[in-house]
Amino acid sequence: MIRAVIFDLDGTLIDSAPDIHAAANQVLEGEGLPHISFDQARSFVGRGARVFVERMEHAVTGGNEPARTAHLHAQFLYFYERAHEHTRIYPHVPEMLAELRGNGLALGLCTNKPLRPTQAALAYLGWKDMFDVVIGGDSLDVAKPDPAPLLAVVTGLGLTLPEIIYIGDSETDAETAERAGSRFGLYTKGYRKTPAEQMFHHFRFDDYRQMAGQMFQPG
Structure with a gap:
């Protein structure tokens, strides 16, 4: 029996790429480095802030230098935590979350976004108390795609893998x-950058009004 749904955040529940792009270029401008494009910023998202910064640094300088990377990372986290102006919730997400709650399901969040920017984004969106367990990209020593963060959310919910959908x-x-x-x-x-049909999944959807109906289908 499914007792909880665990979500990623950026690109799944919210479109935060415009604010991530803006934060990145604030950092680069402050360092006298060239800006990155929106498409570049969007393509760098997914493996956490540190990897984002490494990709950004490599794009504008042609390489990575540990001291410079660490400095850019610290600067990026400062702006990232405050970047919410252009973040938008995807259509029908609030109704979907309310429906899940109304059906007695617990909600978890497993994101590679660092915890402080995650908490700031949730507060800005009015979701401070929406999720029962939240694991950020720096909550553990490893981040996704290592399964440990997802498993930590499952454990925090007091459940087992067969009882959740991610x-x-x-x-x-x-x-x-x-x-x-x-x-x-x-x-x-x-x-995503890979065609959906080539990616691991049990079901897929492009409208959150479709999600609940597909969650409990076999396969």
């Missing part, structure tokens, strides 16, 4: 679910 949008999420042995639903309008 919902995400990216290759990182699909790999996390596959490695964990979790049932996985793919939101196809997120930040």
Whole structure:
């Protein structure tokens, strides 16, 4: 029996790429480095803030230098925590979350976004108390696609893998679910770069009004 749904955040429940792009360029401008494009920023999302910064740094300088990476990462986290102006909830997500709650399901969040920016985003969106367990990209020593963060949410909910469904949008999420042995639903309008049919998933959808009806289908 399914007793909880665990979600990724960026690209799954919210479109935060415009604010991530803005935060990145604030950092680069402050360092006298070239800006990155929106498409670049969007393509760098998925493996956590540190990897985002490494990809950003490599794109504008042609390489990565540990001291510079660490400095850019610290600067990025400062702006990232405050970047909410252009973040938008995907259509029909609030109604979907309310429906799940109304049906007695617990809700978890498993994101590679660092915990402080995650908490700031949830407060901004009015979701401070929406999720029963929240694991960020720096909550553990490892991040997705290592399955440990997803398993930590499952444990925090007091459940087992057969009792949850994980919902995400990216290759990182699909790999996390596959490695964990979790049932996985793919939101196809997120930040993935691979064709949906080539990614691990048990079901996929492009409209949150479809999700609940597919969650309990076999397969």
